[in-house]
Amino acid sequence: MSFINYSSREINCKIVYYGPGLCGKTSNLQFIYNKTNPQTRGKMISLATETERTLFFDFLPLALGEIRGFKVRFHLYTVPGQVFYDASRKLILKGVDGVVFVADSQVERMEANIESVENLKENLLEHGYNLDDLPYVIQYNKRDLENIVSLDEMREALNERGIPDFEGCATSGKGVFETLKSIAKEILMVLKSGIK
Amino acid sequence: MPGSQMIMYEEEYQEISVIINKLLKEANAKSIFLVDKNGQLIASCGDTDELDSTSLASLTAGNIAATGGLAKLIGEKEFSILFHEGEKDNIHLSIIAQRVILVVIFDRKSSLGLVRLRVKKASDSITKIFESLMKRIEDESAAGPESPFAEITDDDIDNLFK
């Protein structure tokens, strides 16, 4: 649910990076943080365990520029991917404008990907959202590794709707900005079609 | 989409500013922030320069969301007031009109009792503003999809990522 402020002429949108544990959600935000100039981004907040697993969320605010005289801000959040943090995941989805699903391309994580999409759908429904009506893009991450599922198979398992999808390597940054740009575009297109 | 789109207009913003500035004085507070439950900053006043208000807004919303989850676990609707006590500074959080969070930061120059008392009064006024704001948002969106972004082009979006 974006927030339009006519007084400060700003629009804020919330993007949530979702996906199974260790798929690379935090790495996506870290790469974006490192590659955007300090005027564009705010502080990155990571509420993590001592072993750098996300505990509650990561948060990165970006002020990319202006459209039609309005400052466009995106608030990027990641959820904790570990299964037992489900209550926190649900909370982070509140008020979401668009979801990036980060899939782990490794063969042994395929089941975890599919479970995580199911979990995403359920948690969205609890807020009254339907994933099919929401701006949504997928990133097939860790394409640099050896033991990975083919792109076709990943598409078949995770992208039946034919939404925008990207191959990525969040540690080197491959696909990271393409993914962000795509979800931003999907969200702005919803705004264009009118206030919901 | 569930819930309604949050929009802030100039008029309501001014009314809110007046109320929180008054609260700042009457409660002897250091700074005050009004934050949307989704983590977006709506308004602020007082000593806000040294604080990262975007981070504050996001963490406040996370805090309220987490305690709200706890409340449900024990069968409460929500905890409408939270208080965090520090060595020098304290934070008083209260949920207003079920959808915004009033954050009051104060030190020894004030007291929890005084802040509570003044917050209560200010909350009533802010509730009224939000009630009429929500009605206005509903009316204006029913009047048609008059969005400032109706004319957006692909180029506009590409330009954001230059």
Ligand SMILES: Nc1nc2c(ncn2[C@@H]2O[C@H](COP(=O)(O)OP(=O)(O)OP(=O)(O)O)[C@@H](O)[C@H]2O)c(=O)[nH]1
């Ligand atoms: N080889 C490779 N490693 C990656 C890639 N993306 C992330 N990693 C590594 O995978 C590990 C987990 O990455 P995170 O970004 O912390 O994963 P996460 O999805 O935030 O995990 P949770 O917070 O537990 O949900 C780290 O060691 C990263 O360096 C990638 O594209 N390729």
Ligand SMILES: [Mg+2]
């Ligand atoms: Mg993480």
